[in-house]
Amino acid sequence: MKIAKIWVQGIVQGVGFRPTVYRIANALNLRGNIRNLGNIVEIILFENEKGVNLFLDTLKKEKPPIAKINSIELQWIDENDNEYDIYKKSNDFKILESSADFSGASVIPPDLAICDSCLKEIRDPNNRRYNYPFTACTDCGPRFTVIGSIPYDRVNTTMEDFPLCDECEDEYTDPNDRRYHAEASCCSICGPSLSLYKSDGKELAISNPLKKAVNLLDKGKILAIKGIGGTHLVAKVTDERPVKNLRKRLNRFNQPFAVMSSNLETVKTFAEVSDVEAKSLLSKERPIVVLKKSKNYYFEDNVAPELHNIGVMLPYSPLHHLLFSYTDESAYIMTSANRPGEPMMIENKEILKNLYGIADYYLLHDRKIMNRCDDSVIRYRNNELSFIRRSRGYAPEPYDLLKLLNPEIINKNANILSLGPELDVTFCIQKQGLAYVSQHIGNTNKFKTYEFLQESIEHLMNITKTSNFDTIACDMHPQFFTTQLGKELSEQFNANLTSIQHHHAHGAVLSADNSLDELVYIAADGVGYGDDGTAWGGEIIYTDIKSYERLGSLMPQKMPGGDTSTKYPIRMLTSILKNSYEEEELKTLLMKNYKDYFQYGEMEIKSLLKQLNSGLNVGITTSTGRILDSIAAALNICGKRTYEGESAMKLESFAYGAKDDIDIPIEIKKMDNRPVLDTKLILKDIMDKIASGENKKNIAAAGQEAVGKGLAEIAIEVAEKKGISTIGATGGVFYNEAITLATKKHIEDANFKFVQHRNSCAGDGSISLGQSIISSSLSK
Template identity: 40%
Template structure:
């Protein structure tokens, strides 16, 4: 082969999120535009390999364009260039088929991406082949993770392999200048999945367009099950009180907030308040459920989120959902997952039809396989960013980048709101949202999620398995089995130490960097075999010290005290009052606060004062529950965190009152500070008849936040540290988070809030991974 003068060859390796988002067609266009020849291909391990020949000046321009003009979904971690003598073997620039590298490499598989504006235009264009076709997508949008069966990411390794391309789609797929070039999940009404509308008995409604009929049925008040990208939703009009209540009964969820979906921002503005951060999150390609304030008066059903002042809303992320709004009479649809309580999201239409069809009047389904179930993600806007509650569709399997390389770790996470994790090289890959792992089915889902990640990452061996400290968790038992399977150490990590380490990972801090972490949640098993949950820890990924904690309180009846907050209230106030005094204060209130009234009340008093079945806890969540009971906000928890969440909504209606003076004394016990939280609850009791409930709730939040912040600052000063983090489920409480941040930053300390890792238990697998890696380093 002959080469032209002044020509060179560059071998370029681009690492990051560069597969499945139209990156290779972009490279093709940039290269051909500059007259370069060579090829580009996916390597199957989070990288794209490019070889180009041409003038060196043009090649340099080309390399610069990769970073400057990259597709908006691409994330470039590194670009490596190796210069060689041109060979002259290339006559044109080509997009080559994938090179299936089998070595483990930390592959970055793209998450599911919301349908793009260009595809929506195609769906709305009566002259387009894709007119009204719900599965319309292209190289930069559509399902990814839920369809991928293996890597490299090519069509034959997705569930779209069952649908051969028609002639027109094949032309687009093979045209490097078409936006559907090499888009693995493209299809059209001729060659793609088809939709059918089923009755409860499984028979098919013979209609021309199942979507037009579905909208008609929704307008009439029907509950329609909808098979989407990562699971099955139950949809009903969001203004119909009677039908929303009916759905609650069918789902056995009396109070848990229902997520809703609207067609566009204009519709959402009718019933909710959208600030700039919420708008950005709603419109992002991830399309999470965004929890935002209700607009008063609230135009939708009061039964959507009982007792709360917020609503969780998302925009359509697929043509499937866009079509449900064509002719709909409401500004929103309830869009809640169809999984039975305690079981994973249903992904097989046959399973839903056989066992759960009684939850819906009709079922709109399609014949494409969902390979990986994936729930909708949930976020809260705060401080111009999001706090992630549930990290799933749109996020999974995007990794958490850290600065710590080292051994590979498999982490099985917490019991509740579970995610599993694989820590490989410098990246932590989380599974999708698993849920509470308290059933065999949920444990199997966790196993499937971790197995799928292993397969995608080409990771076959581990150096350790990490799990929680609690001996009775199914996840702990599963972790023990895995450690035997891989013949590696099992490293058990205290729950709140995992929260501290999750902050380190989220802020890309080294394993050995010490911080102070305020870790507040409902429960975490402590090394002293008591229930922790109101902790101020000082430490790093290697170890920690319990610098301060909330005063331990009695939980009469154990777990019943978490379900019925009035029990927790009595346990806390037993530190301040005798049995006779508590009987005088609360006997009347017991009638409406306990299922069995006064008889149960007497049993609780006996438990407390005779120390019968009264474990102790330092849980922040239980303190907030007790205040909810005291102020008449909640008497029973029907979903995780309900009393505390309702208390926050109640406090949002409060205003500062100079006459409400609250304080939480802090006493030294051994080497730790103890926050005497029973004083706060007693003070609220004393002021209950003098001030409005919302004003007292607001003052209680602010006092608790202030005391936690000041105590954490004290721990930082004592240890010469400058960074203070806030983690745990209570970190989703905006009043507490704002109060803590304001005080910490006013004193010149750096406040570490979660960014990409959930603050709650869904993020503990990340912390477990970091602690396990630190342990292995220490041992070596």
């Protein structure tokens, strides 16, 4: 008889993997055992080669629904090895206690939506978990948000605070039960409970806090509701009063709110839903899906003002499903409970204190959230998936870089920490060729978010069993807080510090997502610090992962006052038009059509023109975002940015449904030996069409198309010279469906293959992954 030692890596802890192996082994009459090691599952079988192969084939076919096997390593052990004598005496198959001895790479499963079996239980009046809002099993529920360390056992989660009752204990210890070692398993007797608090922090003495909370919502109150990975602010969507109150209290007057609706059929009463969008809405990850508003859209205008789309999610926790069981409302606003720029709140004391004056009531529970995790956000463009935020439901499941890219590119022995950019930050830990990208962190300009970043790094190091780093990777921008943190951590770990150019990182992610070793791509976004010290954001770049060449761009434009021109896009428009008009003519035009867009009216217009003449405090940018902002300002769509991407989003919505095609010419010029798109010409043509009385919706659509076609034209020229047949698109601009489709069509009409992000973010949420990939290639 031989001894087979099998190591299985992947998502194999906390997903019912051990009881599945137990049942398969018993069905095949195999002797042996299984246990969780620190990061993997180890299986010992006392069986011949034929029996082991049958076992492995069966396991691959019958693995648990949410398990993922990344690798299986089989080692044959000498049957006379004394180490295994204790197991040879067994005549059956056993599940052994976990061990933390192993120090390889781990895969912690993300939080998942409630499964059908648990949902059926909470709806069954005869079930002991009827109406219990924390029901979970091995197929669903919280994972990442409750785990403190590995192995993934209850003692290492926040569920340790809730000792199992006798009935739950019986389920938990029965390998034939779906709750066998379901670490989040509990019931109303032994698990977490809900409490409802008034705005002054006093608890209401009521038997059904959830039912009362819904009653208050339906009366127009604003509630803070603590969920799996954080807290939401919740309000009606059909009542103007709570929507306006929520905006006023948050000082968030324009940014769209996401909503949660009871079921797919109800979503279809206010939004258009394609087959692929429906599939994502119903998936176990339950992201927010950005959908087009339907003709019958009936929410208050202030829910998602001046946009043609709205972010929608379906209930993913038992609490959410039960919430909708007490109401006839079709949806509720469900937005993250946080102060602007700060992380979502997770601690009860913090929620009661910091949301005072914002929420009218608080529905809280007593289970600790170990890791806050915002909702994920996705969008489909022409039925192609695009991640806007990759967080709950996906993080921290790693990318296997050795499978995505040529293994010769990746240094599988390197431990790398990459810190991302400044806004929309995630970080990434790379270990043994696996890249663990964190949940959404956010804006590290805010101190609390910066603290959250550091705490999250420490925690992910803990659950991946990473104690040191060879390389710390950060952005090239010298003033980013993440750059400063990179310097500190490189000293702490005695690690190399590697600065990665922003758009190079974008390209590396795009390449990996499409398993390409080299690529010509368009990088179009708001800003990325260029290696010449200027603000890039409309670039055509070639990369072979390790290095990059900037081979084309938008025409450099003056950006007076730096970030002030980002907040007030009329300043950027003025700069671009400066040499297209006589100064007095431009001043008259601005006074007549755009005076209110300037903070200080005529006085600011005069001082701005003087600033442009002198060049004092005037930067240079090739940003596509600033061009789209300028088009939006020119068309009187948006005069002040109050949230990230506002002008471009409103421009896309304004242009949506344009009926007549009009042409805005594009011109490619040469500058510094590279082709550039003349954006000044595009803006001047837009101004001329406005003056001639052309329909503004049609102008908006044509402006977007001109930008997309112009970038595509340069990329085609570059790809032809480099002999590359594939052209990609990355950066936040490519969340815009119209620009993406215009770019795609122009590239494919020229017989090039067009690629986009598939399982990563086009925006800055995946920059840390790109930094990690490049750093790994440089350390080979």
